[in-house]
Amino acid sequence: MLDPQLIRQQLPEITEKLALRGFTVEQEQLAQLETARKQQQIETERLQNERNQRSKSIGQAKSKGVDISPLLAEVAELGEQLKANETALANIQTQLNQILMGMPNLPHETVPIGQGETDNQEIRRWGTIPTFSFSPKDHVDLGTQLNGLDFETATKITGTRFVILRGELARLHRALIQFMLDLHTQHHGYTEVYVPYLVNQDSLLGTGQLPKFAEDLFHIPSQNYYLIPTAEVPVTNIAREVIWAEENLPTKFVAHTPCFRSEAGNYGKDTRGMIRQHQFEKVELVQLVKPSESYNALEELTQHAETVLQRLELPYRVVSLCTADLGFSSAKTYDLEVWLPAQQKYREISSCSNFEAFQARRMKARWRETRTQKINLLHTLNGSSLAVGRTLVALLENYQDENGRIFIPSVLQGYLGGNTHIG
RNA sequence: GGAGAAAUGGCCGAGUGGUCGAAGGCGCUCCCCUGCUAAGGGAGUAUGGGUCAAAAGCUCAUCGAGGGUUCAAAUCCCUCUUUCUCCGCCA
Numbered sequence: 001m002l003d004p005q006l007i008r009q010q011l012p013e014i015t016e017k018l019a020l021r022g023f024t025v026e027q028e029q030l031a032q033l034e035t036a037r038k039q040q041q042i043e044t045e046r047l048q049n050e051r052n053q054r055s056k057s058i059g060q061a062k063s064k065g066v067d068i069s070p071l072l073a074e075v076a077e078l079g080e081q082l083k084a085n086e087t088a089l090a091n092i093q094t095q096l097n098q099i100l101m102g103m104p105n106l107p108h109e110t111v112p113i114g115q116g117e118t119d120n121q122e123i124r125r126w127g128t129i130p131t132f133s134f135s136p137k138d139h140v141d142l143g144t145q146l147n148g149l150d151f152e153t154a155t156k157i158t159g160t161r162f163v164i165l166r167g168e169l170a171r172l173h174r175a176l177i178q179f180m181l182d183l184h185t186q187h188h189g190y191t192e193v194y195v196p197y198l199v200n201q202d203s204l205l206g207t208g209q210l211p212k213f214a215e216d217l218f219h220i221p222s223q224n225y226y227l228i229p230t231a232e233v234p235v236t237n238i239a240r241e242v243i244w245a246e247e248n249l250p251t252k253f254v255a256h257t258p259c260f261r262s263e264a265g266n267y268g269k270d271t272r273g274m275i276r277q278h279q280f281e282k283v284e285l286v287q288l289v290k291p292s293e294s295y296n297a298l299e300e301l302t303q304h305a306e307t308v309l310q311r312l313e314l315p316y317r318v319v320s321l322c323t324a325d326l327g328f329s330s331a332k333t334y335d336l337e338v339w340l341p342a343q344q345k346y347r348e349i350s351s352c353s354n355f356e357a358f359q360a361r362r363m364k365a366r367w368r369e370t371r372t373q374k375i376n377l378l379h380t381l382n383g384s385s386l387a388v389g390r391t392l393v394a395l396l397e398n399y400q401d402e403n404g405r406i407f408i409p410s411v412l413q414g415y416l417g418g419n420t421h422i423g
Numbered sequence: 424g425g426a427g428a429a430a431u432g433g434c435c436g437a438g439u440g441g442u443c444g445a446a447g448g449c450g451c452u453c454c455c456c457u458g459c460u461a462a463g464g465g466a467g468u469a470u471g472g473g474u475c476a477a478a479a480g481c482u483c484a485u486c487g488a489g490g491g492u493u494c495a496a497a498u499c500c501c502u503c504u505u506u507c508u509c510c511g512c513c514a
Contacts, residue, residue: 038473038474041472041473041474041483042473042474042482044483045472045473045474045482045483045484046482046483048482048483048484049481049482049483051494051495052483052495054494054495055441055493055494055495056441056442056495057442058441058494058495059440059441059442059494059495060441060442062441063441063442068494071494072494074494075494075495076494078494079493079494243470364471373452373468375470
């Protein structure tokens, strides 16, 4: 959520900035509501004050044994008037809140301005794109040939966009998770957390998936719980309604969780293979930091995700998402895109974002400065490190040989009993 | 799932209709005293919002959450949530 103060004071500027991301602010409606709010709130509080004063004097009169019935007569209609005003105020505030909760974050000044995906800005590339003396297969063919990927059975068990991993591929998948967690906990200073995979609405409102993106989520109506679309939701919400001591900042969490996405609106996209599934695993990095540190933290966190790709020796590039491509809650996002030989393309494998105070304001995640004892909103960041399914795809495709055997990068061999190949 | 008990500020804990945003204690901060230490004395110490250019000030809200009764609710009523104890079931 944006700062309501800012919206009152700088509505035109905000409108302009949000237009860069393709969001239209209903300025007039907002301004009208705000005027009504101010008027209504002042009047309501005046009535509340009057009630409080009078109640107090009734109490005092009564304790002195004075007859209070004339006083009671005086306040007769006050109650109704007050109730009507309170209701009206609550109404306006609900409307305002709905609008505010539906407004995306302001893009940071360093975010490239653009209309869509093609305007994203490549920041750097790493690694060498592999060349093959044969025509490389895609991960579906490779996985099927290894008897390690089975989409048909998963479809029977559940439906489309699910997969079964078998044997060495399942093991490799697990090894990736283990490797990533070990890297971040042992070398990058993250604390591993295990979190719920079902969350309530407040958590999703906090990180920004709700109220706008309900259709992307799997919902369990009987309890009104949702399956998490990313570990970002439960992990960041650890900080909800908490005031963190300065000495505990930055706090860095890493979690491995499955992620569930309904992929509504993506029916035709990436229907083949493991790229876009309803259920996938991810290792997620989350940082809670002081506002002054958050852009350094974004660079650092992105580096941490890149390190995974580097150790796996997978070629990738870093892209700064343009204003139009930015996620709802994000002020700035770097995507990591790994090279997929079968597609001859870089494909997203990680997304690292600084949300500034946007999520923190929604979830009342704050910190107290030791010196001044002042309380302020903290800044939240997260990034995938990495999407495990897509990493598996990248390994299969980049490390295949002519016979469909898969080379295992050295950092993973220890997790796979020293094996150097699959198949 | 059943039965019972509970939820108050950083912590402990008092408070069953009025002057209570809340006694007292602990902790913490600052000051004084004490030639170290210990002890002692004093002051302060919740959060969010509105108003205001801003500060001060004024004001509103908040005692697990939401509703209700009342001129007035931490206190009475209803619903929900969570925690604890016992029973059942279960990994």
